[in-house]
Amino acid sequence: MNDSSDIEFAKERSWREAKEIDDAFESGQIDQAGWHEAVLAIIEPAYLSASNPRAQSGHSGDSDRWRYARSLLADALPGDGSFLDIGCANGHLMETLTEWGAEAGIVIEPYGVEISAPLAELARARCPQWADRIWTANAANWLPSRRFDIIRTGLDYVPSPLRASYIEHLLNQALVPGGRLVVGVFNEERDQHLLERQVASFGYTVAGRVTREHRHPAIHYKAFWIDS
Numbered sequence: 001m002n003d004s005s006d007i008e009f010a011k012e013r014s015w016r017e018a019k020e021i022d023d024a025f026e027s028g029q030i031d032q033a034g035w036h037e038a039v040l041a042i043i044e045p046a047y048l049s050a051s052n053p054r055a056q057s058g059h060s061g062d063s064d065r066w067r068y069a070r071s072l073l074a075d076a077l078p079g080d081g082s083f084l085d086i087g088c089a090n091g092h093l094m095e096t097l098t099e100w101g102a103e104a105g106i107v108i109e110p111y112g113v114e115i116s117a118p119l120a121e122l123a124r125a126r127c128p129q130w131a132d133r134i135w136t137a138n139a140a141n142w143l144p145s146r147r148f149d150i151i152r153t154g155l156d157y158v159p160s161p162l163r164a165s166y167i168e169h170l171l172n173q174a175l176v177p178g179g180r181l182v183v184g185v186f187n188e189e190r191d192q193h194l195l196e197r198q199v200a201s202f203g204y205t206v207a208g209r210v211t212r213e214h215r216h217p218a219i220h221y222k223a224f225w226i227d228s
Contacts, residue, residue, distance in 0.1 A: 018039070018042075022159060024038070026159070026160075032158075032159065035158075036115065043116070047090070048118055053090055053092040056090040056092065057093060066096070067096070069212075070093060070096065072185065074101050074106070076182045076208070079106060080106055080108065082148045083097070083109065083148065084112070084144075084151045085097075085110065087115070087157055088112030088123055089122075090122045090123050091130070092126075094111075094112050098110050110130060110133065112130070112133065115138045115139070115157075139157065140166050143173055144173070148174060148176065148179065149180070151174055151180070151182065153181070154183065155167075163202070167226070171228055178228060182223055182225045183195065183223060184223025184224065185223050186221075186223070189219060190211070195222075196209070204226050206224050207225055207226060208225055
């Protein structure tokens with residue numbers, strides 16, 4: 001790989017496939033529904049065929065690497081409250097973030113929503129105590145029956161041109177007034193803040209951020225948040 005390809009692979013192993021899907025959407029070859037179907041065609045079989053809970057949530061490392069890469073989300077928690085994990089996959093982040101929050105003296109009540117019906121069913125089977133808190137839906141147009149104090153999402157869950165409307169939907173339909181919308185964890189060059197700048201261009205103020213070094217020296221694990 002050349003240097004740029006090496007960085008893109010370190011950020012996202014399926015970056016070539018993801019770029020092809022994004023290009024097809026932006027050229028009009030597929031619509032939003034087709035975009036989600038194409039992304040699911042990559043993610044769903046990979047996650048469902050995995051042999052451990054981390055890989056079923058899209059992480060290739062062991063439990064120590066999982067904690068290192070994801071536990072910075074505990075630093076994004078503003079305090080006790082209900083917590084919605086968008087794209088919850090098999091529920092593993094719901095489990096572990098609840099534990100990491102408790103270690104910091106923060107009590108969260110975890111909920112999840114997952115676009116993949118088989119993955120949502122896996123999450124309910126793995127976390128039966130929360131089975132009635134895990135929904136199958138596309139968060140981009142989902143109207144939940146309640147609102148949440150804290151929501152975690154990725155912005156790669158929708159096509160880039162739809163990110164502004166996606167954030168607006170979550171703030172207006174899913175987050176409580178005064179709540180926190182957390183974006184992450186994502187991988188990005190350590191000296192770039194492209195995703196933050198994109199969100200700021202939508203008219204939102206980034207209220208805070210957390211970062212952690214990645215194994216690749218050019219990259220950091222990152223998360224940031226908007227307070228409503």
